[in-house]
Amino acid sequence: MIDAMDIGLAIFPTADTPPPGDLARLVEERGFESIWFPEHTHIPASRETPYPAGGELPPEYSRTLDPFVALTAAAAATTRIRLGFGICLVIQRDPIVTAKAVASLDQVSGGRVLFGVGAGWNREEMRDHGTDPRTRMALLEERVEAMRLLWTEDEATYSGRFVSFERAWSWPKPVQQPHPPVLVGGNGPTVEDRVLAFGDAWMPNLVGRDDDALLGRIDALRRRAADAGRPVTVTVNAMSTRPERIARYAEAGVERICFYLPSASRDEIERRLERIDSGLKPVV
Numbered sequence: 001m002i003d004a005m006d007i008g009l010a011i012f013p014t015a016d017t018p019p020p021g022d023l024a025r026l027v028e029e030r031g032f033e034s035i036w037f038p039e040h041t042h043i044p045a046s047r048e049t050p051y052p053a054g055g056e057l058p059p060e061y062s063r064t065l066d067p068f069v070a071l072t073a074a075a076a077a078t079t080r081i082r083l084g085f086g087i088c089l090v091i092q093r094d095p096i097v098t099a100k101a102v103a104s105l106d107q108v109s110g111g112r113v114l115f116g117v118g119a120g121w122n123r124e125e126m127r128d129h130g131t132d133p134r135t136r137m138a139l140l141e142e143r144v145e146a147m148r149l150l151w152t153e154d155e156a157t158y159s160g161r162f163v164s165f166e167r168a169w170s171w172p173k174p175v176q177q178p179h180p181p182v183l184v185g186g187n188g189p190t191v192e193d194r195v196l197a198f199g200d201a202w203m204p205n206l207v208g209r210d211d212d213a214l215l216g217r218i219d220a221l222r223r224r225a226a227d228a229g230r231p232v233t234v235t236v237n238a239m240s241t242r243p244e245r246i247a248r249y250a251e252a253g254v255e256r257i258c259f260y261l262p263s264a265s266r267d268e269i270e271r272r273l274e275r276i277d278s279g280l281k282p283v284v
Contacts, residue, residue, distance in 0.1 A: 002250045002280060008034035008258040009276075010086050010237060011269075012060035013070045018266050020070040021077030026266075028081045030273060034114060035074055036086030036237075036258055037067040044124035052121050053207050060263035068101050075109035083109055086237060086258065087116035087185035087203065090143045091136045092129040095163055096170065099147040103174045111175030116203050116235075117144055118185035137194065138162065144182060144198045151179040183235055187214075192221045201233040201255075211245060215252050241279035 009027050013020045020037070027035045043062035051057040071083045083105065090098065106113040119140045120126055123133040131139060142160040149156040150170040157166050174180055184191060184199035187209065195202045202221060204214060218234050225232035235256040236249055249257060259276045261269050 002246065005250055005254060006033040006082075006256040007280070008032060008036055008082070008084060008235070008256060009261055009273075010036035010038070010084075010258045011261040012058075012064040012263045013037055014060050014063040014065065014263050016060075016063070016265075017263050018269070020065065020073040022266075023261075023269075024074035024078045024081060024083075026269070028078045032081065033256070034082035034084050034258070036084035036114075036116070037070045037074075038064060038086050039067045039089050040064055040122070040125065041066075041089070041092055042125065042128070043122065044128060046124055049121065049123045049125075058263075063263075068105065071105060071113075072108065075105065075112065081112070082114050083112045084114040084183075084258075085116040087118035087183070089120045089126075090117045090147075091119050091126055091131045091139050093143075095143040095146045096150065096165065096168070098143075099150040100170060100172075102147070102180060103151060103170075103172050106174040106176055106180050107172045109175075111180075113174070113176070113180040114183060115180045116183040116185050117199075135162070137190070141194065141198050148179060148182075148198070181233075185237070192217065192224065195221065195232060196224060196228060196230075199232070201235055203235045203237055205237045206240060207238045211248055215248065218252060218254065241275050243279050243281075246279055 009032050011023060013023060017023065024035050040061050067085055067088060074083055102113060102115055119136040126133055126136060139162045142163040146158040146163045149158055151174050156168045158164060181200040183201040183203040184195045185203045187204050221232060233255040235258060236254055237258045239257040239259050261272050
């Protein structure tokens with residue numbers, strides 16, 4: 001059943017990795033469906049907010065390239081693979097500027113963008129952008145809603161608590177219609193509500209998660225989406241390389257899984273790819 005799943009690769013591109021274009025070519029040449037770059041504008045040195053996965057925060061979090069720049073380089077170096085934000089911190093970005101940047105990337109790539117969005121976890125980082133952590137979920141929803149209008153309406157107007165503009169013209173429009181898929185990242189207790197409110201897909205992170213619990217949530221989300229009469233897909237990020245775990249998500253009908261690559265040299269990345277390949281082969 002794994003043949004029915006798309007397989008993506010995610011990495012923090014930094015000065016210590018091959019350039020984004022080289023990474024993207026490697027992913028495409030290996031036959032994977034997509035490449036995903038995360039976002040952190042900076043990491044506050046106070047380090048008050050703990051790393052969600054536990055332990056010390058890996059250095060690549062403060063050294064990662066801007067995803068729009070990196071994905072543009074990836075687009076120029078490839079012809080087939082999808083280009084994913086995994087994820088874009090919309091709560092730290094102006095929605096009008098971001099809508100134009102996403103649409104422009106979709107144009108220059110020939111309609112290959114996958115727009116993963118999220119509210120983030122580093123409270124000091126978001127405060128540095130003027131974002132109140134207590135209202136970041138509502139802010140995320142309004143900014144995504146506003147971007148949808150800018151992508152789909154010739155003359156867009158939005159009026160909300162956090163976002164407001166009147167009669168705006170914004171081109172280019174995305175190649176993908178009505179717009180690039182919006183994948184809502186996160187594992188919090190209310191993330192399914194956000195997926196159904198303004199997303200096209202859920203993108204949970206597998207790190208530290210129980211398979212039974214996550215698969216149960218996926219099944220419940222699918223039931224809610226069916227009741228609402230709308231399609232919702234699932235992309236599981238940070239997938240394990242253990243064949244038995246991969247098989248469970250394939251059997252559950254998950255549409256896409258993504259494996260993380262190390263922010264390291266090409267040799268180390270190649271070794272990780274061998275582990276990924278070995279995890280996939282037994283369940284083909």
